[in-house]
Amino acid sequence: MKFYMTPGSCSTGIHILLEEIEAAFEVYLVNLMAGDHLKADFVALNPKSTIPVLVRNDGSALTEFQAIAWWLARTYPRAKLVPEDAEGQARVIELMDYAVGTLHGQAFARLFTPSQFAQSEAEHEAVQAQGRERTARGLEVLDRALPSDGYAVGDFSIADAAIFYVEFWADKVKLPLPPNCAAHYRTMLGRAAVQRVLREEGYRVP
Ligand SMILES: N[C@@H](CCC(=O)N[C@@H](CS)C(=O)NCC(=O)O)C(=O)O
Structure with missing residues (x-):
């Protein structure tokens, strides 16, 4: 998977979850201060121009913290990232x-x-x-x-x-x-x- 993130931002929460599940992923740094999130290649990936973005193994991009977190929890159930009830x-x-x-x-x-x-x-x-x-x-x-x-x-x-x-x-x-x-x-x-x-x-x- 490809993980688009900025150190010390909200993507740190998703970074933690990726480490918790011991997933294999590559980090792509997005420099918000330099405006990387507004550049054409990033906008093509996420028209909202926000991080975090997770590109899964099928090539599709998932955005929004809660959606990514939920998808990780459901896809890697052994990590028990959500309660069962x-x-x-x-x-x-x-x-x-x-x-x-x-x-x-x-x-x-x-x-x-x-x-x-x-x-x-x-x-x-x-x-x-x-x-x-x-x-x-x-x-x-x-x-x-x-x-x-x-x-x-x-x-x-x-x-x-x-x-x-x-x-x-x-x-x-x-x-x-x-x-x-x-x-x-x-x-x-x-x-x-x-x-x-x-x-x-x-x-x-x-
Ligand atoms: N609702 C989005 C919010 C993400 C967000 O606001 N990320 C910030 C960094 S912490 C960002 O990308 N800011 C750049 C911008 O909004 O232009 C989510 O849950 O992923």
Whole structure:
């Protein structure tokens, strides 16, 4: 498989899942700062110009964090990346979607790419302040859904990979993690696959 990713971005969550299942894949680095995602060859692959993208062995490209995570979980069942019962699966999707759709898409995105939400550069600071506020509020909501110890929904699942990357971002921008998020982040940092991914993406593992 071919995995299109950017170190330290949301694709880090998918990178973790690929390591967890011990899949064979090649990494294709997409330099967002340099605008690689807007170049014709990448747009041909993903007209949304976003990473992550996973090109499977049949040559087809899959986009969107949740879709890729779900496909990996269903295609590599031995890794047990989702619970077997409907309640557990629904909780996993609920949390994964909150991390990706709300915390990332509505909160961190305002902080990292204010231009996507502002009419002019003069508004950037206000948009970023709103992003910070929404992130703090979103982490509080997430905190109430997480246990004080262990993974989000019983055993490790695709939800943990999504939650991890938003916690990682909070850590990088020095936004305090509420207690259950902090415990979850520490648990994730203890996983061998997470440590491998962070090293491969150029980070020091604490
Ligand atoms: N809904 C998409 C969001 C992906 C996304 O926003 N990725 C960011 C990097 S973390 C990106 O590609 N940004 C480039 C852009 O939107 O122009 C998903 O779940 O994959």
